[in-house]
Amino acid sequence: MAQARETRDAAEALVAQGIDPNESKQEKKRTKEAAKGETFAKSGQAFLAKQRQEGKTKATLDKTE
Secondary structure, three states, rough: HHHHHHHHHHOOOOOOOOOOOHHHHHHHHHHHHHOOOOOHHHHHHHHHHHHHHHOOOHHHHHOOO
């Protein structure tokens, strides 16, 4: 319950500064993901590599790519 109040208070403080709390949270998440180097492209490449390793047919791979 206390954590919920802290989260609410933090959101209210951001709103008071004219900042959208949800956008702020999403930006922090994007920054964290970028710092890890995890991008959609890398995730896609890893998925395709896994598909190839599993021996998917050329037709399946062509549809996926």
